[in-house]
Amino acid sequence: MTAKPAPESRTRDRDATARALLNAAKDVLAEEGFQSFGVNAIARRAGCDKQLIYRYFGGLDGLAEAIGADLAAELTELLKPLSTPAPRTYAELMQRLALGLLDLLRANRLMQQINAWEAAAPSPLVQTMSAARSQRMAAWMHEMRGSLKPPEGVDAPALNALVIAAIQQIVVSGAAYGEFSGLPLKTEAHWARAREALKVMVRTIYNA
Amino acid sequence: MTAKPAPESRTRDRDATARALLNAAKDVLAEEGFQSFGVNAIARRAGCDKQLIYRYFGGLDGLAEAIGADLAAELTELLKPLSTPAPRTYAELMQRLALGLLDLLRANRLMQQINAWEAAAPSPLVQTMSAARSQRMAAWMHEMRGSLKPPEGVDAPALNALVIAAIQQIVVSGAAYGEFSGLPLKTEAHWARAREALKVMVRTIYNA
């Protein structure tokens, strides 16, 4: 840690600076949302000049793409533990997807912000990132499903969309307000209750 | 661009101007979101000076409150036709609430924006408006419920929150992208499919 006590000018290291900028960008995004996602705020937080954002990333767009790639890799890691053991029924698959997504999203402020802002302000910046995310999610879902089929007479794609929609909205709103539509979402116990309701819901709707 | 001073300058009418500002504000909000919700943009659209926003509404905050009141009144009107005939079971109540909310929200871009932005950027401005909305919704819900009780062993508040969350998210995202999580939401037929799935979902989960 203190090998070099002198906090003199950091050694000049392009890669390190680029990484610092990337992390600063992710922090700004996670803590303040796309509202404050601009070259000035990011450079300020990274402690270097905004010019470097243009040099190393080609501007905000390039930085957004880098975040997207970063996020995709992280997401891949986070989804791995959800893959085993293989589910035996479609209902089981969807239950694991739902509860897993709830936990994953709840623990990741960056993804919350992307979800929140892609609905509010569909700018190219947001879409760059959300594309990476949903592409990974869809791939994982496809792989997990394998040959499992939903029960006869059940419109699984539509129900899936509704379930995922519910999760996203409740996590994002809950994180912001500690409550949604009268349901408290502050303590762990509150979230356990929501989790249970979600579980019941998924179990119920996927059994013809 | 700016046509010669209108042959006949509008008569000076404080109330009319205030109304024009209010409508301009609602339009800006509905079409461009809170991103562009500022004194400059609103005055520009209303075709008058931004100074009048301060004079007649005491600033943006006052204007937001006015919009909130306006919205509450409109919402009351929109909810009326949903109140009859009185539902006979809890499941029936929730089905009507869900489908009604879906249609209502889908037809109202202003409410969509409020939903979208209260998740993304919880500013006092947004909360002023969303407070008016959710207060009305809760009142209507309470009145409609009457003495209807959910089936035994069902965590109705939690399930309600999930259902409403699903509706909000799918309408807002669907309106913005014509799609959500792989489910197309462009044509009327697409929405009919989503509606049907929602109906099945509500029916299913509220029957113990």
Add this chain to the structure above:
DNA sequence: GACATTTATCACCAGTCGGTGACATTGCAA
């Protein structure tokens, strides 16, 4: 007619934004 009040517009301020060119500093290689 003249006058005061209301209504509306304008010019301007300080601040932030994204973006760019010129400059300073460092490290490496010949």
Add this chain to the structure above:
DNA sequence: TTGCAATGTCACCGACTGGTGATAAATGTC
């Protein structure tokens, strides 16, 4: 050493924002 490219900093531009005081124009009243 000298020279050069890579790295980092700075000052500045035009455009936009929220906000305010002074001013112009219309209206109502005598």
